[in-house]
Amino acid sequence: MDNKQIIYFGALILLYVGVFACTARSECDVLARTTSGWVRGTRRLARRGCVYASFRGIPYARQPYGELRxxxxxxxxxxxxxLDATTEGPVCPYNEVTLYGPLWQPQGVSEGCIHVNVHVPIADLPNPYKKVDPCGGLPIVVHVHGGAFVWGSGDADVHGPEHIISKGVIVITLNYRLGVIGLLSMNNIKIPGNNALRDVVTALRWVQANARFFGGNPDEVTLSGLSGGATFAHVLTMSPAAAGLFKRVWLMSGTAIQSYYTASPVYAQETANMLLSYLGINCTDDEEIHAQLIKIPIGELITASGKVRARRGLTSFVPVIETPxxxxxxxxxxxxEVLLAQGKGNNIPMVIGLTNKECETIRRMLEESHIIEMFKRNPLTSLHLGAVYSLPPNVTARMAEKMRQRYFRGAPTMDEFVRLCSDSLFAYPVLKAARARVMAGGAPVYLYKFAYNAEYSPIKQALNLTYCGAGHSEDLTHIYQVNTWPLSPSAADEAMKDMMTDLYVNFIKYNDPSPGDVSWPPYPRNQYFYIRDAWNKRYIKMTQCDQDMVKFYDKLYGRR
Structure with missing residues (x-):
């Protein structure tokens, strides 16, 4: 048994001792104040025996029932x-998808889902009966979950703080309204769209108002996000609505670059019309449409939105360019992309990353959606939605043919489509966003590519996947703990968790993720920090394959 395994099993023993010792609830409870009232959390155990205070299911706004939907x-x-904050609240109503499978275990579903979870090292939790210290405090990371805008939560099933809580930061996760409730746009005064993004802004305002009650510093907030959550975080760097609410941002496999979504109001209106058709709403008056939508039972609304998703694709209800x-x-x-080119948000330090096998994680979802048959019927499936909704049909037809020539040798296969998906939806947008930020000047941007092939991957094991390398969200699992799929530790996996959490926390604390023994300079052209294992840290020139891919898409879509 090596030292890391001894530490791991020692921590388990401490956990069991702690559980049996806390026979009286008061011995395990922890208290804190918020602007709305007192909350009671509980002590929990993290890696290597670190004890932290966990407050779960705290409302950060009024629940959006009825007319507030x-x-x-x-x-x-x-x-x-x-308020009892020892357990998580319900997740927001969602459409069932198969990405995380058994890893995601929601604690009920309700429109009353607007909650944050706050995790604090126990030694840094202030005495709630004393006056709040107006200075100092721990840095805070607020993480926005992914899920293609239609499912997910900030719960500790997938977003456990146990990997990073011992490193001197406060971890806050949140729920926001999903899918049709969070992103339906009627482009009118009743339902203008982007409510999910406003939810994140509201949560960030709550953090500003309540940070010091939990021992945090509201001037040192980092916004983090994965996939759709990274899209939200990137958009908010460029939005005046979020100015001053966070200081830096860490993006994983997602950007505001339109690839798996389009912000086109035309697309949003078509999606809304399709929804109304499935719901049998035939009127044209905005007031009447709104009145009917807030009265429809949530189950019926989610069912109808699922039908929309089946026709439009996974990302049907998405961020949209809105009229004030x-x-x-x-x-x-x-x-x-116009805001990005204008340099909006370029004052915010950024880390942005991708994995080397992004779409392998969603291979099964692609298979179940019969993506190859869809592509055969409609070659435009290979293009990102932004192009389809902004360019003439004859142009997009030529672009689709170029995509076919690059990725398919004959009859399309799933392996070929997975490669296309990884490049088009994730890799190119990430590299394009990093380049655009550098060209605009301003705060540093750090770029990484995560290619570590974990010995024990909760995602691969839970979903029975066998690819080599790292798929979509596997970098996240080395920063946040997946608590629903416990795995035996390996020395290599534990070392990778240490390295990734060090990078994450270094950035949160110092605006610089560099590991102690290797320099990771800000992103120049054609270079990134390549993460293949914890002992071979390399800042390298972008692979020739990636360079060729970027050149192809620059030419295809027209470099901006």
Missing amino acids: FQELQPAEPWDGI RPGFTTILSEDP
């Missing part, structure tokens, strides 16, 4: 007594 969130209502409306905070008033 499509409104911007209102301030949380104060409560009497002490009274009563709503404007999030996105222009094309994200």
Whole structure:
């Protein structure tokens, strides 16, 4: 048994001892104040015996029931007594998908899902009965979960803080309204779209107001996101609505570059019309449509949105370029790529990463959606939605033919489509976003490519996947703990968790993720930090394959 295994099993023993020792609830409870009232959390055990205070299911706004279903969130209502924050709240209503399978285990489903989870090293939790210290405090990371905008949560099933909580940071995760509730756009004063993004802004405002109650520093907030959550985080770097709410951003396999979504109002309107058709709403008056939508039972609304998704694709309800409306905070008033080219958000330090086998994680989902048959019927399936909704049909037809020539030797196969998917939806947008930030100047941008082939991967094991390398979200599992799929530790996997969490926490604390023994300079052209194992850290020239891919897409879509 090596030293890491001894430490691991020692921590398990401490956990069991702690569980049996906490026979009286008061011995395990921890208290904190918020602007809405008192909350009671509980002590939990992290890696290597670190004890932390965990407050779960804290409302950060009023729950959006009834007439509030499509409104911007209102301030949380104060409560009497002490709120039980020892367990997570329900997740937001969602469409069933198969990405995480048994890894995702929601604790109920409800429109009353607007909660944050706050995790604090126990030694740094302030005495709630003393005056709050207006200075100092731990840095905070607020993580926005992924899920293609239609499912997911900030729960500890997939986003456990145990890997990083011992390194002197406060970890906050959140829920936001999903799919049709969070991103339906009718382009009117009642339902302008982008409510999910406003939810994240509201949560960040809550953090600013409550950080010091938990021992945190509101001036040192890092916004982090994966996939669709990274898209949200990137959009918010360029939005005046989020100005001053966070200081730096870490993006994993997602950007505001339009690839797996389009911010086109035309697309949003077509999606909305399709939804109304499935719901049997035939009127044209905005007030009447809204009145019917807020009365429809949530189950019926989710079922109808699932039918839309079956026709439009996974990302049907998405961020949209919106017209400013009274009563709503404007999030996105222009094309994200235009904002990026204008240098919006270039004052915010950024880490942005991708994995080397992105779409291998969603291979089964692609198979179940019969993507090859869809591609045969409609070659435009190979293009990103932004191109389809902004270019003439004769142009997109030529582009689709170029995609076919690059990726398919004959009859299309799933292996070939997975490669196309990885390049088109994830790798190229990440590399393009990094380059655009560098060209605009400003704060440093750090780029990485994660290619570690874990010995024990919860994603591969839970989903019975066998590819070599790292698929979509596997970098996340080395920063946040997957608690629903416990695995025996290996020395290599534990070393990778240490390295990735060091990079993450270094950036949160110092604006620089560099590991102690290797320099990771800000991104110049054609270079990135290549993460293949924990002992062979390399800052290298971009692979020839990646360089060729970037040149292809620059030429295909027209470099901007």
